[in-house]
Amino acid sequence: MSERTQTRSPIIVADNLEKTFFRGRGRKAVQIPAVKPLSLTVEPGEFIGFLGPNGAGKSTTIKMLIGILEPSGGTVHVDGLIPAKHRVHLALRLGVVFGQRTQLWWDLPLLESYRLLKVMYRVNEADYRRQMETLVELLDLSSFWHTPVRQLSLGQRMRGELAAALLHRPKILVLDEPTIGLDVTAKSDVRRFLLRENRERRTTIVLTTHDMSDVEELCTRIVVINQGIKMFDGTVNHLEERTGALSALHVTFQTTPLWDAINLPGIEHLSSDDDRSVLLHYNRRQFTPPQILEQIREAGRIEDFRMEEPRLELIMRTLYEGDGRLGE
Ligand SMILES: Nc1ncnc2c1ncn2[C@@H]1O[C@H](COP(=O)(O)OP(=O)(O)OP(=O)(O)O)[C@@H](O)[C@H]1O
Ligand SMILES: [Mg+2]
Incomplete structure (x- = not known):
């Protein structure tokens, strides 16, 4: 050929x-x-x-x-x-x-x-x-x-x-x-x-x-x-880059947290692997990780946390559910 x-x-x-x-x-x-x-x-x-x-x-x-x-x-x-x-x-x-x-x-x-x-x-x-x-x-x-x-x-x-x-x-x-x-x-x-x-x-x-x-x-x-x-x-x-303000923080509590104390405006609770951990999704321009940890302290004692890279799935979710604007 x-x-x-x-x-x-x-x-x-x-x-x-x-x-x-x-x-x-x-x-x-x-x-x-x-x-x-x-x-x-x-x-x-x-x-x-x-x-x-x-x-x-x-x-x-x-x-x-x-x-x-x-x-x-x-x-x-x-x-x-x-x-x-x-x-x-x-x-x-x-x-x-x-x-x-x-x-x-x-x-x-x-x-x-x-x-x-x-x-x-x-x-x-x-x-x-x-x-x-x-x-x-x-x-x-x-x-x-x-x-x-x-x-x-x-x-x-x-x-x-x-x-x-x-x-x-x-x-x-x-x-x-x-x-x-x-x-x-x-x-x-x-x-x-x-x-x-x-x-x-x-x-x-x-x-x-x-x-x-x-x-x-x-x-x-x-x-x-x-x-x-x-x-x-x-x-x-x-x-x-265009949705770069998106971030995620994975938090594990020592015991099952009080979920109500995690329902904060501007912070979205995305998923939990088990009853002690939670993936929080937030806008980096609005919050820093210490501010979030400070805010969710009421929910229970924090055992561990890690920052997650904004994965494509997360980005797409925002795109599908949002108004289509990409925060230019
Ligand atoms: N032959 C058809 N007659 C009438 N409506 C149709 C026809 N084919 C698709 N549609 C409609 O057109 C729209 C787009 O459908 P389409 O199959 O292109 O979506 P899609 O993006 O491929 O979705 P999915 O991810 O579910 O496969 C839907 O509202 C669907 O109901
Ligand atoms: Mg299809």
């Missing part, structure tokens, strides 16, 4: 892309604006985390990018093609995994699915063999290779799905929750594989996930949408 030529132009360009669904008919039809005019540019080789709470419009956007949904407004170009118009042509350059669905044939052994995909994607025998060899090794497929897809475990199936999406060596990989439901080992295998695919082959990847550690490990840039509107577009570091 020839060396991929590096182009300067973006590989995905969405310009005021919009999707409104209608539920019901006639006068009673209800409009659901799933994606409001959304503009987005992705350069070749980027690894984008496309994030947002449930119902934000992520899958809808992705479906427009891959051509299975027609936009209600705006335009989108993927590798120079209009997805809804050039769906078949685009499919040859695109790999897609929907964690919640399968593109494999349920009753066929994995291997048979790949043979069918080989024909569909017009992959020649030599390329097929070479790519299959790599995928079987990297994704460790050989132990369940002859098993019908319906008998595979979730982790096995997901590895099988990734191989299916990459069989024709696409330039762009679109993944909608590929790590959903995977155990820690399977998750880390999938991540390692995706990282390699992106860093070594420069495959452009768009990933949606609710697992913030996926994002921390993989994504060079994140795009956050909420209610169909883009709220943030930049690097994880950039997001952390």
